Amino acid sequence: MxxxxxxxxxxxxxxxxxxxxxxxxxxxxxxxxYVGGWFSGVGAGGTAVxxxxxxxxxxxxxxxxxxxxxxxxxVRxxxxxxxxxxxxxxxxxxxxxxxxxxxxxxxSGLDGGLNTTVFSIAVSGTNIYAxxxxxxxxxxxxxxxxxNYVAKFTSAENKSAISCKNVVVKLISIxxxxxxxxxxxxxxxxxxxxxxTIKNAKVKSAPIAGGAVANTKTWILEIIDTTVKPPLK
Numbered sequence: 001m002x003x004x005x006x007x008x009x010x011x012x013x014x015x016x017x018x019x020x021x022x023x024x025x026x027x028x029x030x031x032x033x034y035v036g037g038w039f040s041g042v043g044a045g046g047t048a049v050x051x052x053x054x055x056x057x058x059x060x061x062x063x064x065x066x067x068x069x070x071x072x073x074x075v076r077x078x079x080x081x082x083x084x085x086x087x088x089x090x091x092x093x094x095x096x097x098x099x100x101x102x103x104x105x106x107x108s109g110l111d112g113g114l115n116t117t118v119f120s121i122a123v124s125g126t127n128i129y130a131x132x133x134x135x136x137x138x139x140x141x142x143x144x145x146x147x148n149y150v151a152k153f154t155s156a157e158n159k160s161a162i163s164c165k166n167v168v169v170k171l172i173s174i175x176x177x178x179x180x181x182x183x184x185x186x187x188x189x190x191x192x193x194x195x196x197t198i199k200n201a202k203v204k205s206a207p208i209a210g211g212a213v214a215n216t217k218t219w220i221l222e223i224i225d226t227t228v229k230p231p232l233k
Contacts, residue, residue, distance in 0.1 A: 002043030015058050017046025027078035033058040036075025066102050079121040088118030110153045128153040
């Protein structure tokens with residue numbers, strides 16, 4: 001049971017021999033589990049899988065690799081839409097920076113990528129949303145005004161900015177009509193609900209101080225429209 005495991009409601013079980021280092025992201029599609037992280041192979045005692053480097057698929061029986069043509073220094077985010085797998089993290093190579101797409105046979109970039117790490121990815125229809133530490137596109141792409149920490153890609157792989165007032169937002173959980181967000185101001189800006197417009201939600205409790213980083217807060221939101229998750233703008 002190395003670095004990744006399954007809970008069936010009663011007990012924990014191993015996924016083969018597991019992996020040989022840390023896992024940073026999981027995504028499920030049907031009976032397949034996609035795993036991203038900092039591993040470079042299967043766990044001790046397992047059968048080696050060629051190309052299994054920082055991103056892998058478990059089909060319920062065995063591990064398999066998703067190509068090996070990009071440099072993955074660590075995967076921190078995964079999202080699956082149909083046959084396409086989106087990977088975010090510390091990624092570079094072949095004009096792929098920060099975020100990449102696997103179509104079942106090859107890797108490709110999304111409009112030149114972003115200029116640093118992606119921590120979260122969400123897919124809605126033909127739109128791909130990314131959040132992270134980036135402050136614009138990669139140096140090889142055309143700059144997008146206002147593209148700070150959160151971005152949207154269309155199916156045509158054109159990116160646009162989502163104004164976020166210099167905060168990084170991470171969705172922690174949604175339970176019923178309550179959403180928990182972690183809000184981080186990288187430049188030390190004040191974090192207050194009064195500074196931001198929260199669509200389809202209202203603040204349920206005052207910001208709670210975060211962990212080791214002083215300018216991180218946890219917001220508890222009450223969702224008004226449960227069909228729409230509450231982004232900041």
